[in-house]
Amino acid sequence: MASPERSLPPLEFLRGFEAAARHLSFTRAAAELFLTQSAISRQIQALEAFVGLPLFERRHKALALTPAGEAYHRSVIQALDAVREATRRLRETRTGHVLTVTTTVSFAALWLVPRLTRFRRVHPNVDVRIKATHEVVDLEREGIDVAIRDCATSRAPPGAIFLVGEHLMPVCSPEYLREAKREKRPLSKPADLRHHVLLNLHDAARRWPWLTWAAWFEAMGLDELSPATTLTFDQYDQVLHAAMHGQGIALGRMTLAAPYVRDKRLVALFGRQQNLARGYHAIFARHANDRPESREFVDWIRSEIAGDAATPPPASTPGAASPARPRRAPRR
Secondary structure (H helix, E strand, O other): OOOHHHHOOOHHHHHHHHHHHHHOOHHHHHHHHOOOHHHHHHHHHHHHHHHOOOOEEEEOOEEEEOHHHHHHHHHHHHHHHHHHHHHHHHHHHHHOEEEEEEEOHHHHHHHHHHHHHHHHHHOOOEEEEEEEOOOOOOHHHHOOOEEEEEEEHHHOOOOOEEEEEEEEEEEEOHHHHHHHHHOOOOOOOHHHHHHOEEEEEOOOOOOOOOOOHHHHHHHOOOOOOOOOEEEEEOOHHHHHHHHHOOOOEEEEEHHHHHHHHHOOOOEEOOOEOEEEEEEEEEEEOHHHOOOHHHHHHHHHHHHHHHHHHHOOOOOOOOOOOOOEOOOOOOOO
16 A cells, blocks of 8 residues: 555645646746746646646647646645645634734735734734735635725625725825925915925836826816926835825825824825725635634724724815815716
8 A cells, every 4th residue: 555655746746736727827827836937847747747647738828727637626726725724723723813814015004004003902812914915815725814905896896895985185294385385385276286296106017097196187177287306106105105204295095194194294285085986895705704803803994994084184284175076086
């Protein structure tokens, strides 16, 4: 009888096979697993030799699973999921209640992390782990319990819990505003932005086409203008931190910027708010849907948002009109 070690292929072969079968691409599987394409190819060849059957059909510029490969892929997915779930439970036994949360880099840096002490104060036995990324992740495969993501309200996945809507306003630091007044560069209306430094988010992948000054000017019913100069950053939290340090004017995502307006590190300008048909949502992984920690965490976020709404930020800059609805803002 074969020894237990010889009846199972190495785990790295199974992980490489699962990724290649899911993507139907050795190249994409290699990128996901931080390996080379040739390393994935060698793993698949070794696995096929181990089981004694071809698992893939290598076609011209294409890859397909054989019938045996399709059946094996289903079994491997179930086996790896079972191992992940068993590992998660063991880790909970060792460290207490572990809750893994994924969200965007900007939401983690600007909203979530500064408040986590308050959650820990109420739930001291919950070990919260934050995975900040802009990429879409497979919650089950990555062992993640809760995802907090912003998206168009019409594209929220089934079962998503709406948390808060998104709207935009220009913001700057009080120091920047005082310096502008000293230099007689007014900031009483949007057209005055032509005399100022505008802070931009670099978005080569076009993830946030609505988060640009050009889109904001259009929503306000204004012609796009040329600012005095611009500064561009790769992450949105960098944009807001630059604004807080007096480097220019940012387009404020007010869900993220409002706390800094509230504590007077930022000032909202012009009283003109652009409402967007999008917002932040909570999504539970299947394995975490009924976990008390998951529900408690999302309920805590909702209570924080409700508390923010109960204490609105200070009024906009002097000289601005009372909050006005944009002429061509998207309707919610």
